[in-house]
Amino acid sequence: MPAAARQRHAELSELVEEARYRYYVEDAPTVSDAQFDTWFSELLELEKAHPELQTPDSPTQKVGAPVSGEFTKVHHLARMESLDNVFDADGMTGWLTRAERLAEGDPGPYLCELKIDGLAIALVYRDGRLERGATRGDGRVGDDVTANVRTIRDIPHRLTGDDVPSLVEVRGEVYIPVDDFKLLNEQLVEEGKPPFANPRNSAAGTLRQKDPRVTAKRPLRMLVHGVGVWEGAAEPRSQSQVYERLRGFGLPVSDLYRVVDGLDEVNAYIEHYREHRHDPAYEIDGVVVKVDRFRIQRELGSTSRAPRWAIAYKYPPQEVNTKLLDIQVGVGRTGRVTPFGVMEPVVVSGSTVNRATLHNAAVVEKKGVLIGDTVILRKAGDVIPEIIGPVTALRDGSERAFAMPTHCPECGTELAYEQEGDADLRCPNARGCPAQIRERLYFAAHRNALDIRGLGYVAATALSQPVPPQEPVVRTEADLFDLTLDRLVPIRSVVRDQESGLPKIDPKTGEEKVVSLFSNADGRPSQAAHQLIAELDRVKREAPLWRVLVALSIRHVGPPTAQKLAAELRSVDAVMNATEEELAAVEDIGPRMAVTIKEWFQVGWHREIVERWRRAGVRMEEEAPAVSELPQTLAGLTFVVTGTLAGHTRDEAGAELTARGGKVTGSVSKKTSFLIAGENAGSKYDKAVSLKIPILTDEGFATLLEHGPDAAAELAVTPE
């Protein structure tokens, strides 16, 4: 064997072991999964060509990484294996052909299921009681995380139902749903802590918390994907039978697995979820295909690290490496100054990315990225792109550290912390900073606030930041409703990137792109100018009070809070004149938020916004009947509204429901009483079907409002 092969093998082994340690033990990977998979495949290739390299201590013969010693070690009752991977249709055919050969016949049917990107857990139930929960570790010895496992709602402490085995080891995946992951990260950043790189790491880090109280507060979930040991009860004959038995015992089993017959159907399943990769609430990195019958599974057996009766089909990576060209800062609506990375453009998860937020100076430092580094970039579906960390091995000494600026890049004001201990620097010039006005204007016009069509990011920029020496036509929000066509027409402005707020550069000329949004070539008002004026007029008359309250940009007053304020206090004046006690008496408003609201109205230029809007004709009172005037027929019920309803916008539908005491939430769960589904209802509909939540369409909705839930229930579609 050539010495070069031996050397490369040693090199790769070290890289793989190091990566595994970072990934499994520290829950903080330094290389992308794609990179890791490439190294691992190269190792496998080398060992195929030179079998003597395949010694028992090669990484290809091992699973995961040894546990760290922080937790009590436990020996698994049966070895926990990994999975072999394929990446394309040929790989899949290859696996199936080999399984056929080894089984000496058709090994089907096959169980297809999603490969959840979480971490494996083994739960031991003795006489139906949860005795222990452990991580996979190196497959033989894992970390005892029983105390943490007991805090996971999905995991029953006792198994119920018939014929519960006297001893069963249930395997499954612990994960954090994508939405919860986003919230968790926002919360961590708010607290000045570094966010997690991805949902998998957040689940792994949370499950291996030393303090179970921290685990209990985080949204960990679990789904079953196998058993290790099964004793003292009639033995199931297949994977799918096991799943249904486990479901019967009260364990969480996915509704999305399918048992299918041959390669075509397997491929159809794989293609379906390639298309619908982001439909499930959790992140998946592929599909797992398993031989369903246990008899055949036993015949096929396992290699030293993975079963031969199962295979993981992996989708293309959501992580890639790219070059970090610069770190710049943007100024947000509240003056928060946020560093973000400017990168060599790369395609990840199907879209081209060249910027990613770095949250604040502490995060930049914690991630350890330098300008000039090769970095790992991750983007999963609609999740915002995230720089995970540098590839330090690729540094050549030319990289330099980022220094947080001391002054606002847009108005020159010295930056400051609002309060001691804050993680974020802010520009204190809230009234005059053009960046803050631009962002507030955009926010005020957004769908969640005044919903002024035609006032998007480009228009907000044009109104607040024209090209000098032109003066802005909107100096604070107070000016918004006094705009006229004449004032709009002359405006020329630079197009800005919405994520960073920085000017976009025309790649051809290398210069900033200047546009005249509000005039045509002949100097007459453009369609956009006419639309904006008409919209302002409409919004003045039509916008409900809560939208006006949101548009004022009072910290923490988003749509839900504003709706409660509007329903309770019924006018801007009443909100302005309410005492702290009166504000705090409104549902969901705590004493701290009451102080924030009170303080907002004490600022002179804030009150000027209210006065000028009022003078311009903006409606400042609530018109709809007060909550208490309608019979509270829907009290105690929870609704989700989706799709396009015939006579109502979703907002209006929501308002009708809350006016009758109902609660409206954004996502379907077991607690949802009804799903109100208009046309083109999407994944929420599917979710309701899978949870068997009654569904009301237009007619059912009208009945619900008029005659209450019992009458509506008769019109509901209840999925079987």
Ligand SMILES: NC(=O)c1ccc[n+]([C@@H]2O[C@H](COP(=O)([O-])OP(=O)(O)OC[C@H]3O[C@@H](n4cnc5c(N)ncnc54)[C@H](O)[C@@H]3O)[C@@H](O)[C@H]2O)c1
């Ligand atoms: N970035 C890094 O540094 C780094 C390091 C190590 C591993 N990794 C990643 O992890 C992978 C290897 O890790 P692994 O050995 O844990 O294997 P794996 O994640 O590829 O597959 C095995 C695991 O899949 C999980 N799983 C999810 N859904 C499942 C289902 N329906 N049925 C069965 N199992 C299911 C189980 O936890 C099981 O242990 C690599 O391919 C790489 O992507 C990355």
Ligand SMILES: [Zn+2]
């Ligand atoms: Zn500023």
